[in-house]
Amino acid sequence: MNERELDLQLIQRIQNGEQQAFSLLVRKYQTRVANILTRYVRSSGDIPDVTQEVFIKVYKSLPNFRGDSAFYTWLFRITVNTAKNYLTSQSRRPPASDIDADEADSYDGSGALKDGDNPEAILHSQDVKRVILGVISNLPNELKSAITLRELEGMSYEEIAQIEGCPIGTVRSRIFRAREAIDKQLKPLLEN
């Protein structure tokens, strides 16, 4: 099962009236959508509102989604269009250098300074990042290697198993144990 198939499975459920399945797509993609929006939306305070608008548009358009392209590619287009409409409504021009859907995964739009950045939010984000990377650096090597190959290299369990020379079930267990260790530290930080 690849990512596209999981997304399609969720979309199929939504199209069959299982509205709650949409919440999983929101949970899965909201950080990526917000990250794309930072390229267009200068005021960081507006990013949650525009992110919400993107997902509402996606939901409304889902009956027309035929699955010809990956869901994320389709979501990316809607995100960029919504951002451009937002700029128009703010009487601002879209950035001169646009980004393509192909670049969406690798795009780093965080370099620009944004209006209304909340120092507390920045501090909190830095804390979250520090905790996650701190836990990873202290993980046993086999767990660190498994989660890194999965999350940064995007490898499948089978590919990781070949590299690590272990069964797929072991890879699955290692990645889960790594996530569990990080989550133990991350959960209280997000709840606070």
Place this chain on the structure above:
Amino acid sequence: MKEYSQELSALIDNELDDEVVINELLDDADLQEQFSRYQLIGDIMRDEGKGLDLRIDVTDSVMAAVANETQDKVSSTIPLTAVENNVVPFMKRFGQYAIAASVAAVVVVSSLMVNQTTDPDNNVTPVLSTVPFGGAAPVSLQTSPAQTKSDIKERNEHLEALLKDHQLQLQTQP
């Protein structure tokens, strides 16, 4: 929740195709929160959360807006029922007018027929005769020769009474 944690991890990595786990995930709020945190771990490792307020989660607000959207769609279908309900009184009233018109038509045709038989110039041949040669008149235009003036008057009065009664009924009904 714990029993599905490892399956959840595999599901996020697209290494699990299990309807049961997805169903469990959709029913369990804690498992959904865990799903979000697992996603966030990957996002942070790929540096996709840089510059974002990571405390903000739009899931609830989006789902509330989506629920409103669905509700609006449902409520937009309600006037259709109301329109259907309005059709009945309209048809009822239309039917009453139709009956009134029919009665009026009967009265007009009857009086025409009566005038035709009592017309003193009845024997004058009209410019355009609809009566066939040989004297045979169409069945619909034949009147009984046995009718007296009192019979005709009585019938007209009866029809007039019927018409008045019907008009009275129309006025009293809403």
